Amino acid sequence: MAPRRIAIAGAGIGGLTAALALAQAGFEVALVERARELEEAGAGVQLAANATRCLRSLGVYERVAARAVVPRAFEVMDGRRGTRLTGAPMGETAEAAFGGPFIVIHRADLQAALLAAVRETPAITLTLGRTLTGFEATPDGVALHLAGAAEPLRAQALVGADGLRSAVRLALRPDARPSFRHRAAWRATVPASALPDRLAEPVTRLWLGPGAHLVSYPVQAGEAINLVAVTPDEREVHGWNEEGAPGDLLLHYRGWSTEAHALLAAPDRWLRWALFDLDPLPAWGEGPVTLLGDAAHAMPPFLAQGAAQAIEDAVVLADELSRDGDIPAALRRYEALRRPRTARVQRAARGMDRLYHLAGPARIARDLVMRARAGETVLERYRWIYGWRP
Numbered sequence: 001m002a003p004r005r006i007a008i009a010g011a012g013i014g015g016l017t018a019a020l021a022l023a024q025a026g027f028e029v030a031l032v033e034r035a036r037e038l039e040e041a042g043a044g045v046q047l048a049a050n051a052t053r054c055l056r057s058l059g060v061y062e063r064v065a066a067r068a069v070v071p072r073a074f075e076v077m078d079g080r081r082g083t084r085l086t087g088a089p090m091g092e093t094a095e096a097a098f099g100g101p102f103i104v105i106h107r108a109d110l111q112a113a114l115l116a117a118v119r120e121t122p123a124i125t126l127t128l129g130r131t132l133t134g135f136e137a138t139p140d141g142v143a144l145h146l147a148g149a150a151e152p153l154r155a156q157a158l159v160g161a162d163g164l165r166s167a168v169r170l171a172l173r174p175d176a177r178p179s180f181r182h183r184a185a186w187r188a189t190v191p192a193s194a195l196p197d198r199l200a201e202p203v204t205r206l207w208l209g210p211g212a213h214l215v216s217y218p219v220q221a222g223e224a225i226n227l228v229a230v231t232p233d234e235r236e237v238h239g240w241n242e243e244g245a246p247g248d249l250l251l252h253y254r255g256w257s258t259e260a261h262a263l264l265a266a267p268d269r270w271l272r273w274a275l276f277d278l279d280p281l282p283a284w285g286e287g288p289v290t291l292l293g294d295a296a297h298a299m300p301p302f303l304a305q306g307a308a309q310a311i312e313d314a315v316v317l318a319d320e321l322s323r324d325g326d327i328p329a330a331l332r333r334y335e336a337l338r339r340p341r342t343a344r345v346q347r348a349a350r351g352m353d354r355l356y357h358l359a360g361p362a363r364i365a366r367d368l369v370m371r372a373r374a375g376e377t378v379l380e381r382y383r384w385i386y387g388w389r390p
């Protein structure tokens with residue numbers, strides 16, 4: 001019998017991982033991507049134990065880890081005073097506690113590792129520069145319409161891994177529009193050598209202050225430090241090509257500590273990204289079509305779980321599709337397994353928005369609680385996220 005073919009729209013972290021997982025489950029995969037070249041915007045991504053465990057099960061972890069850093073610790077800092085509110089060892093301690101490493105990596109390195117594995121897998125055909133414009137169910141699956149293609153692409157199923165502005169989601173659920181969070185994430189990477197030693201350590205730091213926060217961690221095997229600054233912002237422009245004026249950024253960090261300012265002053269260039277997310281969706285798919293990753297559950301980045309949840313989706317999707325031959329039934333089981341979990345993570349990430357950006361007496365109360373708590377208890381609170389297994 002010829003192998004069954006699954007089409008995936010979108011070759012982001014979710015689509016690439018899903019292609020690998022499905023090929024390993026015995027499917028032929030047609031992966032179509034709108035961009036002519038795959039290039040992730042220059043910034044980092046944190047991958048917690050729940051994600052690295054999945055990458056390990058797919059046999060790509062060692063490849064990913066080659067350019068990643070395992071932070072020795074995480075620290076939450078009072079952005080204004082520059083003092084430590086709480087923290088905990090990471091490294092082997094966190095790996096032992098949660099059954100997988102916590103790593104930080106440049107997106108381009110993660111994408112290159114996944115892409116190399118995709119290119120080495122004969123069952124996956126990756127077509128770049130092809131935009132999915134529509135699809136329809138057929139008696140034996142689905143026909144995909146791709147811009148510039150004479151014939152539709154036929155497959156037994158379509159997985160919309162096409163991100164926040166998903167064309168697949170728009171066709172299935174035109175009412176489910178991304179909502180603007182009135183915040184921007186400003187991202188930059190700087191050479192580690194340009195920073196004082198303490199700020200270039202292999203430590204993930206979260207600096208909290210009224211209305212804004214700042215995250216720093218090493219990438220590129222420790223050669224660079226990745227910075228993410230989150231500020232209030234009313235400019236609803238979608239995309240990464242927006243260069244942000246450092247003067248605009250610094251307005252939100254007046255009165256912050258010398259160390260925070262040393263980080264904020266280091267980059268030559270910041271990229272600004274308006275933050276959008278989705279409300280949890282009541283359904284992800286219909287018949288032979290489903291969603292995966294940001295297309296299904298875009299969330300604010302405050303728990304650093306968007307890519308991790310896309311990676312989890314990929315593993316569960318392949319697992320359910322490999323169980324029996326009834327593809328629509330397998331897709332509904334996948335959705336039933338993933339929707340409650342991703343909705344909980346989406347809600348928790350929105351909750352962090354409030355907690356991180358408190359001002360006035362509420363901020364003082366939060367900081368007192370944080371100082372009194374060991375950092376390990378902060379990690380333990382998220383055991384339901386980091387300890388997840390398929």
Ligand SMILES: Cc1cc2nc3c(=O)[nH]c(=O)nc-3n(C[C@H](O)[C@H](O)[C@H](O)COP(=O)(O)OP(=O)(O)OC[C@H]3O[C@@H](n4cnc5c(N)ncnc54)[C@H](O)[C@@H]3O)c2cc1C
Binds near residue numbers: 294304
């Ligand atoms: C500031 C910031 C920091 C973050 N930090 C973290 C973190 O530390 N850890 C973490 O786990 N997550 C993090 N995230 C979230 C993470 O980046 C996303 O959740 C993840 O990249 C989503 O991957 P995806 O593959 O679902 O979608 P995308 O990466 O958006 O990929 C979608 C792909 O589909 C393609 N496409 C779109 N439309 C079409 C079409 N019609 N036809 C064909 N192709 C199409 C696009 O070109 C793109 O390549 C962060 C997000 C932000 C904004």
